[in-house]
Amino acid sequence: MGKIYSTIIANGEDPYGLGRWTTVTLLGKHNKRTSVFNMYRSGDISIEKTGPTTVIKQQWIILQQKNRTNIHPHDAAINDLIIEVKRKQKDNHEIIVTMDGNGSFVNAKGGIAKLCKACQLYDPLIYRHDLPTNISTYIRGTKQIDYILVSLNILKALIQCGMIAFNELITADHRGFH
Numbered sequence: 001m002g003k004i005y006s007t008i009i010a011n012g013e014d015p016y017g018l019g020r021w022t023t024v025t026l027l028g029k030h031n032k033r034t035s036v037f038n039m040y041r042s043g044d045i046s047i048e049k050t051g052p053t054t055v056i057k058q059q060w061i062i063l064q065q066k067n068r069t070n071i072h073p074h075d076a077a078i079n080d081l082i083i084e085v086k087r088k089q090k091d092n093h094e095i096i097v098t099m100d101g102n103g104s105f106v107n108a109k110g111g112i113a114k115l116c117k118a119c120q121l122y123d124p125l126i127y128r129h130d131l132p133t134n135i136s137t138y139i140r141g142t143k144q145i146d147y148i149l150v151s152l153n154i155l156k157a158l159i160q161c162g163m164i165a166f167n168e169l170i171t172a173d174h175r176g177f178h
Contacts, residue, residue: 009033015084016066018059020077023084025093034094034154039081043102044074074102078115085119089151097121097149104143112147121149124158 010025021039028034042056050057059073068076085095097115105112105123115121125148135144150158 014080016062016080018062018073018076018080019055020059021081021084025088032094033088033092034096035085035088036096037081037085037098039077039097039099039101041077041099041101041103042073044072047072075111078111082115082118085115085121089119094154095119095121095149095151096154097147099147099149101147105147112149116149119151121151122155123147124150124155127155 007027008024009027010023012023014020014022020041021037023035023037025033025035040055042059045056047056047060050060056073059076063069063071063073063076071079081097085097088095099112101112103111105116116123
């Protein structure tokens, strides 16, 4: 594909005040825009079982203050991200989502699968490497909970992608992706 050049034209964060993601929008050749979302999605744990300083409890309190009383932060994260991704897609942006999703794709009733379907996003690791659906991305887990999801044009343009073994480059409890 030759050399790739881009310029950062915008950056932002979760507009709902919950600190779940940051964004950067890159301007490439022919005025093509790519928005990258980097997200942390809280776990699907009972609110009653969480401590007062956990991210789940803090997000739940903010949701309560915004009269969003019937939704868990785990589910609200996907619903809100769909709105923001679609907003960018409406302006013809390509999309990349990197996410600690704290949930598997297969069992994500309305979770990661809902995001992919609603926004037409694809997992390039599964597409390029035909990975099994139960590959662990968290060292104490048995399933994939971390994702890189991309729009179709990004998927088609990818030259390579992959994931590394646990603790291969740095000590961490999640695999690195490239």
